[in-house]
Amino acid sequence: MKAVCLLSGGLDSATCLAYARREGFECYALSFDYGQRHHVELEAARKVAQALGAADHRVARIDLRIFGHSALTDNIAVPKGRDEAAMNREIPVTYVPARNTIFLSFALAWAEVLEANDIFIGVNALDYSGYPDCRPEFIEAFERMSNLATKSGVEGRTRIRIRTPLIQLSKADIVRLGRDLNVPFELTHSCYDPDASGRPCGACDSCLLRAKGFREAGIADGACA
Amino acid sequence: MKAVCLLSGGLDSATCLAYARREGFECYALSFDYGQRHHVELEAARKVAQALGAADHRVARIDLRIFGHSALTDNIAVPKGRDEAAMNREIPVTYVPARNTIFLSFALAWAEVLEANDIFIGVNALDYSGYPDCRPEFIEAFERMSNLATKSGVEGRTRIRIRTPLIQLSKADIVRLGRDLNVPFELTHSCYDPDASGRPCGACDSCLLRAKGFREAGIADGACA
Numbered sequence: 001m002k003a004v005c006l007l008s009g010g011l012d013s014a015t016c017l018a019y020a021r022r023e024g025f026e027c028y029a030l031s032f033d034y035g036q037r038h039h040v041e042l043e044a045a046r047k048v049a050q051a052l053g054a055a056d057h058r059v060a061r062i063d064l065r066i067f068g069h070s071a072l073t074d075n076i077a078v079p080k081g082r083d084e085a086a087m088n089r090e091i092p093v094t095y096v097p098a099r100n101t102i103f104l105s106f107a108l109a110w111a112e113v114l115e116a117n118d119i120f121i122g123v124n125a126l127d128y129s130g131y132p133d134c135r136p137e138f139i140e141a142f143e144r145m146s147n148l149a150t151k152s153g154v155e156g157r158t159r160i161r162i163r164t165p166l167i168q169l170s171k172a173d174i175v176r177l178g179r180d181l182n183v184p185f186e187l188t189h190s191c192y193d194p195d196a197s198g199r200p201c202g203a204c205d206s207c208l209l210r211a212k213g214f215r216e217a218g219i220a221d222g223a224c225a
Numbered sequence: 226m227k228a229v230c231l232l233s234g235g236l237d238s239a240t241c242l243a244y245a246r247r248e249g250f251e252c253y254a255l256s257f258d259y260g261q262r263h264h265v266e267l268e269a270a271r272k273v274a275q276a277l278g279a280a281d282h283r284v285a286r287i288d289l290r291i292f293g294h295s296a297l298t299d300n301i302a303v304p305k306g307r308d309e310a311a312m313n314r315e316i317p318v319t320y321v322p323a324r325n326t327i328f329l330s331f332a333l334a335w336a337e338v339l340e341a342n343d344i345f346i347g348v349n350a351l352d353y354s355g356y357p358d359c360r361p362e363f364i365e366a367f368e369r370m371s372n373l374a375t376k377s378g379v380e381g382r383t384r385i386r387i388r389t390p391l392i393q394l395s396k397a398d399i400v401r402l403g404r405d406l407n408v409p410f411e412l413t414h415s416c417y418d419p420d421a422s423g424r425p426c427g428a429c430d431s432c433l434l435r436a437k438g439f440r441e442a443g444i445a446d447g448a449c450a
Binding site: 058060061062064067096097098099101102105106108109112113132133135137138141142144148149150151 | 288289291322323325326327330331333337338360362363369370373375
């Protein structure tokens with residue numbers, strides 16, 4: 001059974017890939033070079049895919065910078081030290097417009113070519129840092145659309161499922177699940193604003209959520225030296 | 226009022242752009258360099274955008290060849306001389322997996338950055354050459370998903386509409402509409418398999434549907450010399 005697994009190289013997508021592998025899927029990992037300001041996470045994705053035994057790993061080059069407007073692709077400062085109330089209240093400038101929609105669309109194209117029914121994405125609706133395209137209602141609407149978009153859907157041969165095993169988990173739950181699945185935490189990369197040598201900043205939303213997750217799970221984070 | 230208009234450089238998308246302009250929209254035309262085997266259509270898109278007074282025209286580079294599996298991106302022969310029954314019965318090898326899903330996802334990203342509510346796409350459900358992602362039910366599902374995917378949707382500021390003015394028109398109707406809107410037919414390009422100098426083959430599905438449209442509308446096609 002084949003599945004396409006979106007893989008950013010972060011903690012969540014790595015755990016999601018490990019989960020799909022444990023479910024018995026032959027995993028086709030898909031990452032994106034979308035003009036993000038740093039490439040550390042693509043290197044992390046490559047190592048994680050290999051460590052977790054993905055059948056294939058491809059990097060799709062797409063230029064989201066032509067539309068601009070995100071701290072992850074433009075020269076806008078990544079916000080630091082936000083508390084959880086702020087994260088839950090405001091959609092941050094690190095939001096890349098329609099990013100998960102675009103990522104899932106590419107995954108759908110590959111799934112169709114592979115004749116895979118399952119697409120795994122490590123989105124999370126609890127500690128989600130305020131992104132609209134991480135919510136269950138978005139995922140359900142995307143799945144519904146997928147089954148109308150594709151040749152296999154029209155011919156009734158397959159039914160595409162967008163699988164989100166982490167969607168209702170807290171960051172601490174994800175860390176515990178990752179540990180149980182032997183996710184190589186030390187290879188993953190979460191920071192939105194690493195330094196030149198790839199070390200995490202420790203203060204962006206992503207670093208803060210990660211640290212909180214490990215702290216609450218009572219597990220040491222191998223990646224934060 | 227701003228709108229994002231998908232523009233391939235063909236007859237349908239050019240007519241769709243002209244329609245949006247007549248409706249009073251400030252049009253942001255979006256084309257894709259998706260590894261198609263020929264670039265004649267991108268050149269056509271550039272000229273059409275200019276001729277029809279688009280406010281901006283961008284070409285997003287995305288590599289759909291990494292997934293393979295289409296006569297439009299691979300070295301698979303484009304079928305020639307198919308009759309209409311065959312076109313309506315089978316999804317052809319020129320189908321690019323999830324293409325319209327991917328194109329609309331990018332349009333959604335740009336719409337969000339521009340704070341535009343309207344996205345125009347020249348899909349057509351009658352003479353549609355058998356593509357699943359040209360059907361009204363697909364478009365409706367995409368629109369529904371869009372309003373859950375975006376910051377503006379979540380904040381209730383805007384409502385994204387996917388506009389498909391050609392969806393119920395025959396090719397002849399599109400030709401008549403294009404004429405009434407002064408679409409520069411001679412600048413448009415429809416062929417899936419042009420020769421080295423960009424001349425249409427006259428025998429692929431797209432050329433046959435175009436010729437039929439002009440014939441039934443009783444109008445001469447300036448582009449087919």
